[in-house]
Amino acid sequence: MLFDLPSHDTLFQALLDRDAAFDGRAYVCVSSTGVFCRLTCPARKPKSENCTFFGTVGECIEAGYRACKRCHPLAPMAMADPAIASLLAALDERPDYRWRESDIERLGFDLSTVRRSFKRQFGMTFLEMARQRRLRDGFETIANGGAVIEGQLEAGFESASAFRAAFSNLIGKAPGNMSRTPLLYADWIATPLGDMISIASRSQLHLLEFFDRKALRSEIRKLDSFAKGKIGIGRTDPSDQIRTELTAFFEGRSAAFQTPLALHGSTFTKQVWEALREISAGATRSYSDIAKRIGRPSAVRAVARANGANQIALVIPCHRVIGADGSLTGYGGGLWRKQKLLEIERQFLPSRTEGKARATE
Known part of the structure; x- marks a missing residue:
């Protein structure tokens, strides 16, 4: 199922309400002005009969409309x-x-x-973002074998205690408490949508999250317990592989992720995650679709919980789950990021027509 636009009346009401739920998923073309806008555009609202709704910027341009100069629909939100x-x-x-x-x-x-x-x-x-950027420099210094004091200075912290506190607040452990003989290795990965942390063993990827995810510290604590306190800083083959695959994804070259995964969850949760991985890039599903897919049509809420428990972002694409009405739903990485990920993935579709044909097979 690709994203099918709701009715004209639903989208027109969303336009009147400046409802952000459809931002990046639907655009309005206004015949009286010749421009197309986001549904959140602050401009004066047109009459319903002057509005045509499309799902992509490309369709608006092909229909002969130009981008609004107030809401900038060609720019990320x-x-x-x-x-x-x-x-x-x-x-x-x-x-x-x-x-x-x-x-x-x-x-x-x-x-x-x-x-x-x-x-x-x-x-x-x-x-906070600027501080995180400096912390990344300190993290990478330590990952490359530098001492903690070198990481502190590279990050621009005059106080050792302030550096330890900032590092601990982000990672969940002070740099000096990271294991020197680790079983799991933490790596910092910069992406166009924000910095991510990967945690991997020498054979599998255990975690991939954006640093601003609220559940990150609790996820790291669970992994630290699993590894009996042996989480360190460094890179392994799986962390290098996921770094390469993320680069290809954000550059629009490939949406395939082949990095071997270690999944920490119940049998049911793993079934949900496997169903998520079966959703092709550029397509979306609802929670009820996933529940039916795994043979548990009444377990919609349990599917939602399993979706939220995912700790390997993008590779297990929980961002491809949307509301039954086509609106964006909650995402641990932020709705703005979910919107952008779905926009990025549209380029991996051979064509909307072919995609719809596959969805009905």
Whole structure:
């Protein structure tokens, strides 16, 4: 099942309500102005008879419409905010700089507005993001064999205790408490949608998560218990393989993930995860679809819980599960990220027509 657009009346009401549930999944083309918009566009609302809804930007362009200059439908949702775009560009230029609130004000932005925008789009403030970027440098220094003090200095922390606290808050363990003879190895992977952590043994991948996932620390604690405290920092063949496969995915070259996985869950949970892996890139399913697929049509809530318990993001594609009405539903990595992942995966479809033909077979 590809994403089938709801009725015209449903989408028009979503347009009137500026409902973000369909953002990135449906666009409105307005015949009276010749432009196409996100359903969350702040512009004056058109009449229903002047609206045509499409599921992709490409369809809007092919129909002869141009992109709205207010809601920027050609840009990712987050980057449509000029404050976010400017501050992310500034962070890329000076990743090792210790950003402060005064720097944000100096660039001409309101602190409270910036804070709300970043929290809404990324689950963290700009200052937290900048701090995480510096922590990544310290992590990589330690992973390459450097001492903890070298990692601290590379991350730009003057205080050893502050570095330990920041590291522990992110990973769940202070750098000095990471095992020197590990069974599981933690690696830091930068992606266009935010930094991720992988935890792998020498033969399998056990965890792949975005750092801002709320459940990350509890997931790491469980793995630490499983490994009897032997989680260290470093890279293995599976962590290198998933890094390569993620690069190919985000560059649009391949949606195939072949890294061997270690799945920590009940028999039922593993059945759900296997069903998720059977959803092809660019397609979506609902919780009820998954429940029927595994022969448990009444276990929709249990399927939802198993979906939320997934700790190997993207490889087990829980982001491909949407609401029965076609709207985006909850995602541990954030709805903005779920939207972008689904947009990325559309390029892996041979064509919408062929995809629909496969779905009805």
